[in-house]
Amino acid sequence: MNFWQRLKSDRLAVLCIGIILGVLLLGIFAPLIAPHDPLQPNLKVKFASNSLEYPLGTDQLGRCVLSRVLYGIQNTVVLALITMGVTLFIGAIFGIIAGFSRGKVDEGIMRLCDVLLSFPSELMILAIVGMLGPGLANAVIANIAAKWAWYARMIRSLVMEYADKNYIRFAKVSGCSASHIMGKHLLPGVVGDIIVLATLDTGWVILTISALSFLGLGVQAPTPEWGMMLSEAKNIMTTHPAQMLPPGIAIMVVVAAFNFLGDSIQNALNPKHNQPKAVVK
Amino acid sequence: MDIYKSYHKGGLFFLKDRQKVLQGISFSVKQGECVGLIGESGSGKSTLSRLVLGLEKPDKGEVKVEGDNILTWRKKNLGQMSVVFQDYNTATNPRFTIQEIIAEPLFTLPQKKGITTLVLELLDKVGLSAKLLARYPHELSGGQLQRVCLARAISTQPRLMVLDEALSSLDVSIQVQILELLRNLKKDLNLTYLFIAHDIQTITYLCDQVLFLYQGKILEQLPSCELSTAKNDYAKRLLASVITFDDYDYDENLPVVHDEPQYNRR
Amino acid sequence: MSLLEVRNLHVYDVRSAEILVKDIYFTIEANTCLGIVGESGGGKSVTCKAILGLANPWLETRGQVLFDGINLLAAEQEELRQIRGKRICMILQDAMTAFDPLYTIGYQMIETLCEHRQHTKKNAEIIAMEILQKMYIREPNLVLKKYAHQLSGGMLQRCMIALAMALKPDILIADEPTTALDAINQQEVIEEFQRLRQMTGMAVIFISHDLGVVQQLAEQILVMKDGEQVEYGSMKQVLQNPQHAYTRYLLDTRKTLTKSFRDAMRVRCQEKC
Numbered sequence: 001m002n003f004w005q006r007l008k009s010d011r012l013a014v015l016c017i018g019i020i021l022g023v024l025l026l027g028i029f030a031p032l033i034a035p036h037d038p039l040q041p042n043l044k045v046k047f048a049s050n051s052l053e054y055p056l057g058t059d060q061l062g063r064c065v066l067s068r069v070l071y072g073i074q075n076t077v078v079l080a081l082i083t084m085g086v087t088l089f090i091g092a093i094f095g096i097i098a099g100f101s102r103g104k105v106d107e108g109i110m111r112l113c114d115v116l117l118s119f120p121s122e123l124m125i126l127a128i129v130g131m132l133g134p135g136l137a138n139a140v141i142a143n144i145a146a147k148w149a150w151y152a153r154m155i156r157s158l159v160m161e162y163a164d165k166n167y168i169r170f171a172k173v174s175g176c177s178a179s180h181i182m183g184k185h186l187l188p189g190v191v192g193d194i195i196v197l198a199t200l201d202t203g204w205v206i207l208t209i210s211a212l213s214f215l216g217l218g219v220q221a222p223t224p225e226w227g228m229m230l231s232e233a234k235n236i237m238t239t240h241p242a243q244m245l246p247p248g249i250a251i252m253v254v255v256a257a258f259n260f261l262g263d264s265i266q267n268a269l270n271p272k273h274n275q276p277k278a279v280v281k
Numbered sequence: 282m283d284i285y286k287s288y289h290k291g292g293l294f295f296l297k298d299r300q301k302v303l304q305g306i307s308f309s310v311k312q313g314e315c316v317g318l319i320g321e322s323g324s325g326k327s328t329l330s331r332l333v334l335g336l337e338k339p340d341k342g343e344v345k346v347e348g349d350n351i352l353t354w355r356k357k358n359l360g361q362m363s364v365v366f367q368d369y370n371t372a373t374n375p376r377f378t379i380q381e382i383i384a385e386p387l388f389t390l391p392q393k394k395g396i397t398t399l400v401l402e403l404l405d406k407v408g409l410s411a412k413l414l415a416r417y418p419h420e421l422s423g424g425q426l427q428r429v430c431l432a433r434a435i436s437t438q439p440r441l442m443v444l445d446e447a448l449s450s451l452d453v454s455i456q457v458q459i460l461e462l463l464r465n466l467k468k469d470l471n472l473t474y475l476f477i478a479h480d481i482q483t484i485t486y487l488c489d490q491v492l493f494l495y496q497g498k499i500l501e502q503l504p505s506c507e508l509s510t511a512k513n514d515y516a517k518r519l520l521a522s523v524i525t526f527d528d529y530d531y532d533e534n535l536p537v538v539h540d541e542p543q544y545n546r547r
Numbered sequence: 548m549s550l551l552e553v554r555n556l557h558v559y560d561v562r563s564a565e566i567l568v569k570d571i572y573f574t575i576e577a578n579t580c581l582g583i584v585g586e587s588g589g590g591k592s593v594t595c596k597a598i599l600g601l602a603n604p605w606l607e608t609r610g611q612v613l614f615d616g617i618n619l620l621a622a623e624q625e626e627l628r629q630i631r632g633k634r635i636c637m638i639l640q641d642a643m644t645a646f647d648p649l650y651t652i653g654y655q656m657i658e659t660l661c662e663h664r665q666h667t668k669k670n671a672e673i674i675a676m677e678i679l680q681k682m683y684i685r686e687p688n689l690v691l692k693k694y695a696h697q698l699s700g701g702m703l704q705r706c707m708i709a710l711a712m713a714l715k716p717d718i719l720i721a722d723e724p725t726t727a728l729d730a731i732n733q734q735e736v737i738e739e740f741q742r743l744r745q746m747t748g749m750a751v752i753f754i755s756h757d758l759g760v761v762q763q764l765a766e767q768i769l770v771m772k773d774g775e776q777v778e779y780g781s782m783k784q785v786l787q788n789p790q791h792a793y794t795r796y797l798l799d800t801r802k803t804l805t806k807s808f809r810d811a812m813r814v815r816c817q818e819k820c
Contacts (some may be wrong), residue, residue: 322729323699423587453757485811486804523808526758
């Protein structure tokens with residue numbers, strides 16, 4: 001069984017993939033699906049309860065909660081994925097170069113990472129956003145800046161595991177260029193492990209973006225974003241506690257889906273041990 | 282005629298433990314020769330092979346090929362040096378098909394013929410069927426996989442080949458087949474071999490010269506047909522411990538059981 | 548009655564219905580050595596593991612294995628466990644992985660001796676020293692204090708053999724014990740086995756792909772190819788008069804290897820060099 005077959009046979013993984021893809025589709029098609037404009041206040045119907053017109057009710061400004069949740073997907077989930085992608089990209093470049101080159105280049109990159117990693121990531125994000133000013137773009141930049149060093153280091157140690165293999169040595173001896181070795185051998189070898197790390201961390205990124213928005217440092221009102229919605233709901237927690245439910249549950253479901261998916265991918269990648277050696281004699 | 286000379290007047294120290302792995306190694310290999318290096322585990326032969334290949338730098342001294350330092354020479358002569366390792370499992374990328382494995386070094390050089398044709402020719406040269414092209418390394422036996430590594434090693438038409446215990450992981454019967462193959466390849470392609478092993482019977486089969494390596498030093502160097510004249514004690518001990526296989530026709534009885542070891546234990 | 552009698556031994560892979568080992572037959576008497584030879588993947592290890600009930604869980608063994616009258620294949624787990632270690636011991640190829648890297652050799656040897664032979668700790672320590680000395684291992688007290696990674700493969704293998712000797716089993720199965728070793732170590736281990744046989748009445752099953760090694764130790768030989776038994780008989784008979792083409796092939800290739808060495812040792816270079 002190869003990786004895809006194993007993954008397909010894991011029901012939880014299939015469920016998680018379904019949820020994530022479903023959410024992404026909903027987010028992409030939000031303008032078509034959402035019943036109302038998420039930004040349009042309508043004070044006459046504020047705090048309306050669930051009805052056909054407003055399936056999840058309305059918030060304190062009379063905006064349709066469902067529409068806001070749907071539009072919020074773009075700002076929360078899609079942004080988190082983009083953040084993850086860029087972080088991985090930068091981390092991978094540095095990690096692979098460091099792991100392959102060893103020597104001074106490796107030392108240089110690692111010292112840089114050491115400096116960056118000596119700051120606790122949440123504080124670093126807050127500091128960067130504080131310096132750059134609030135806003136979604138800055139929140140993304142802060143996340144990337146805080147995390148790439150960690151990935152660089154992880155990827156470097158994965159690469160170093162491969163760099164000692166004889167087929168890498170052979171490629172070096174027969175004159176293959178460094179970029180060829182890195183691209184054809186190291187990167188594919190490391191991709192699987194990176195994906196596992198990435199899925200597990202995507203949940204963290206979603207929470208961070210939401211947290212920043214919650215604190216008022218990320219998305220600015222009236223842009224719909226789940227963390228933002230939670231923040232607004234917090235203000236009326238005592239009078240209308242149910243307002244916290246839609247964004248809260250949405251965050252929970254998506255983060256959990258990514259986490260479980262990460263676990264499943266890890267399991268699907270691993271049964272190299274269990275595979276019996278089929279030898280052709 | 283070109284003469285390859287590789288001198289290592291080198292020691293290699295591991296800074297952590299200050300452990301001297303190789304001390305003052307010096308030897309040369311002439312073109313068309315097959316030089317055998319015999320040493321046990323811990324003698325430094327893996328380090329020596331990495332130095333010869335240019336994968337590591339010696340602390341002192343140099344490895345030279347055709348007068349140039351190994352790294353310079355390798356850049357000027359892409360693919361002219363090749364290696365076959367002992368562990369064929371880690372010598373092949375498990376995600377590559379056999380075709381991709383063999384064709385890989387070919388991408389570093391401009392090719393006249395199509396790569397697939399070349400790969401098929403190489404498979405044929407090492408005695409493998411074309412059916413294996415789309416298989417993966419874990420589907421092949423040890424002997425087959427080592428032949429694939431050989432095919433890959435000769436693909437760039439190298440002049441110098443290092444065989445780093447290439448046979449040690451194979452069954453005896455397969456070893457003999459591969460030795461025959463190496464012999465033929467050497468003749469056909471005019472190769473120069475550096476053959477590192479721990480079984481001297483494989484070395485005498487293939488090599489012209491034999492070097493005895495022990496704890497980082499070369500104790501003795503002999504042409505392989507003069508092995509009986511070995512003077513060094515360690516070399517003599519090694520020669521005496523060879524496990525031969527003799528016909529019952531001309532042997533009177535089984536080897537005598539020794540009650541007391543005849544030589545000093547380490 | 549033979550000490551061990553194997554009849555019609557078959558081993559199947561339940562998952563793929565593949566037959567790994569087919570119709571093996573051999574007998575072993577006390578104080579004899581049987582060499583099982585063949586190329587890798589030929590089924591030698593699987594056969595011996597199946598005899599002891601140590602084969603992988605997805606393999607099914609059929610046939611008869613009579614050890615001192617007991618059918619091992621039909622035995623209860625507990626009975627089998629008693630026999631393994633006390634009466635039949637197995638030494639594996641990679642001595643390094645046979646020892647736990649976290650404990651010293653001495654600790655593990657003493658533990659094994661206490662477990663299987665019910666010695667006291669003090670007794671076991673004395674016995675461990677004795678057997679190492681018997682195997683001509685120098686400074687056994689130092690060796691006992693070392694960890695697996697500090698000793699060479701050959702030394703570890705000799706410790707294993709010494710331990711096997713101390714356990715005094717009726718049969719010792721050695722699975723390619725010399726394969727991972729280099730020349731001098733191989734010779735030492737072979738001598739170890741020869742001493743073992745001289746000092747005890749133990750029967751030995753020696754698995755190897757190297758005929759040269761087996762020739763030095765065994766009186767009987769069994770040749771396996773692709774899970775099938777192609778030849779079985781006394782060493783002299785099989786080597787002088789091989790019946791099967793595969794046996795001849797193994798013999799020829801092995802002789803070829805030695806021949807070049809013999810030639811090199813005999814000839815004093817005049818024409819060649």
